[in-house]
Amino acid sequence: MSQRRTSAEIEQTRTALAAAARRIVRRSGAKSLTMRALAREANCAVGLPYKVFANRDELILQLVVEELVRLSKEFDEWVSSAGRHTVGENLDRFASILLDADSPAVLGANDIDDAVISQRLRSAASASGMPATLDAAVAEYLRGEQLLGRVRTDVNPEAFGFLITGAVHNLVAAEEQYPRPSREKLRAYLQSCADALAPDAPQ
Structure with a gap:
C-alpha cells in the first residue's frame, strides 16, 4: 500500500514539474507542452503530472x-x-x-x-x-x-x-x-x- 504524500511533498513535486514545464515552453513554445512531454522532461512516470495538476x-x-x-x-x-x-x-x-x-x-x-x-x-x-x-x-x-x-x-x-x-x-x-x-x-x-x-x- 503506497504511502500518502504530505502537502509539502506535493508542493515540492508541483514546483519541480512546473520548472520542467517552463523549460519545455522556453525551448519549444507553449503548444509543445503536453503532460506526456512533461513526464519525459521531468524523467518521471506519465501519471505523476496528473497527481498534482488536473490537466x-x-x-x-x-x-x-x-x-x-x-x-x-x-x-x-x-x-x-x-x-x-x-x-x-x-x-x-x-x-x-x-x-x-x-x-x-x-x-x-x-x-x-x-x-x-x-x-x-x-x-x-x-x-x-x-x-x-x-x-x-x-x-x-x-x-x-x-x-x-x-x-x-x-x-x-x-x-x-x-x-x-x-x-x-x-x-x-x-x-x-x-x-x-x-x-x-x-x-x-x-x-x-x-x-x-x-x-x-x-x-
Whole structure:
C-alpha cells in the first residue's frame, strides 16, 4: 500500500514539474507542452503530472500566474527609476521588460479552452496587478519625472501611459506580418518620445 504524500511533498513535486514545464515552453513554445512531454522532461512516470495538476490547462495556469507576479514586481521596481538614468533610457527599459521577458506561458495562455480555467486565469491576472500595471506604471513613472522637472507639467501621464504601453504591447503580440523594428530603431523612437516630453531648454 503506497504511502500518502504530505502537502509539502506535493508542493515540492508541483514546483519541480512546473520548472520542467517552463523549460519545455522556453525551448519549444507553449503548444509543445503536453503532460506526456512533461513526464519525459521531468524523467518521471506519465501519471505523476496528473497527481498534482488536473490537466494541461491547470499547469499552464500555474506557469502564467508565476510569470504575471514576477512581471508585476519588475514593473513596480521600474516605476521607482524616475530620476535615474535618462527618460529615454527608462522608457527603453520599460520596453525591454515586455519584449525580453522570460514569460512564454503568458503568450500561450490564449490556447486554454477550458472556461473555468480561463476564468481563474482572468482572476489571477487581475490579482497580480498586471492589467492595471502596464498603463498605470508608465503614467506613475511620468508623474514622478514631472515632480523632478524632467517631464513637462502640461503632459498628461495617463494619455502617454496608454499610448506607450499600447505601442510596445502591440510589438509583443504582433505576428510575423508586422515585424518588430530593430532594437536600435525602437530605442530611437522611445528617445524621440522622451525628447517631446522634456521641458523646453532655458534660453
